[in-house]
Amino acid sequence: MSLTLNELIRKLKAKEFKKITIAAGAGISVAAGLSDYRSKDTGLYDQLKKFNLSNPEQVYDINVFRKNPSLYYSVSKEFGTHNLDLQPTFAHQFIYHLDRNDQLLNCFTQNIDGLELVAGVRESKVIQVHGHRRTASCIDCKKTYCVKTFYQNVDKSEIMKCTDCNGLIKPDVVFFGQSLPQLYFEKLPEISLSDLVIIMGTSLQVQPFSNMIYRINENVPIVLINKETNLRRLDPINNKLLIKGDVQDIISSIMKQL
Ligand SMILES: [Zn+2]
Structure with missing residues (x-):
């Protein structure tokens, strides 16, 4: 059985998920102007x-x-x-919402803009895998x-x-040819502790994201919010919820129901 959008919202609201891993890509910062x-x-x-x-x-x-x-x-x-003066989007505010409610395990982000931190997410929870x-x-x-x-x-x-x-x-x-931050390697094993994984604004093409999903425990639901959801890497995953569209619009709609 796969998670449905209504169930996701209900369970988020009821704080049934307590160890959520976020994997965020460039798509969450597009609305900020990047x-x-x-x-x-x-x-x-x-x-x-x-x-x-x-x-x-x-x-x-x-x-x-x-x-x-x-x-x-x-x-x-x-x-x-x-441009160092960008403002957080709904997606960043959503991650902050999860952290404030003690539901966030870690936020792995491909983005170098640091808007997760600007939104208020604790620094210990934000792993900027491509640096900052x-x-x-x-x-x-x-x-x-x-x-x-x-x-x-x-x-x-x-x-x-x-x-x-x-x-x-x-x-x-982090440029191609440089090693990833130490914090990434320290936090990577914690993915297996997740009770929910939300992937936002990335098509999982870039390392290390493309392989991170293999560390998620079987039956842990994976939610993908992206303008492209037909990702072959997710084919073997049974419990998944694919929400296709504009990340800003989708998160805004979810946030209103939390
Ligand atoms: Zn020098």
Whole structure:
């Protein structure tokens, strides 16, 4: 038997779920004004075509950055992805609601915007698997720098270098070729403790999310809220609730009933 939407809402309201794992992707921040990565035409990767890259992921590749940091600088400047003043969406407020009611086990997020924290979710519950932009650091000696200074350099198209070792500075976002944050590895086993898993705004294509679902215990319901719900990875899962549509609209509707 799969969970239904009415049951989900009833059980959330009755606080029957006490260890909810959230897996959140770019789709939960679209309503805040951030571009997601993979949507056709409007996604960042499609918009990057004007940079004539053979593979748009090169922008976030540590080896490419070492050789040609100006590519990341240009893209950051062009798309305003350094906008640090975004506001949380309904999805972020929903995660905060769960935390405030002691129903949140962990929130794994692919997003680097930190809006989960802005919404009020406790820092110990938020695992930003691809890092964040609260600080910047030297890619060689790891010395920490103010991220605002980094983005001032982006605006001036001046490459920022470490005052100690002359290494390149970048925000503490995980690039391809860099290891994931330690907190991710510490919290990953806790997924097996979940009594409900809610996946929002991601199509589970990017590691480590694509494999995280295999750690969920059998019979634990998985809810997917996304504009695309036909995900082959979820085929083997029996107890699942797929809610297809705009994440902001769907969460707004659920929140009104809690
Ligand atoms: Zn350095």
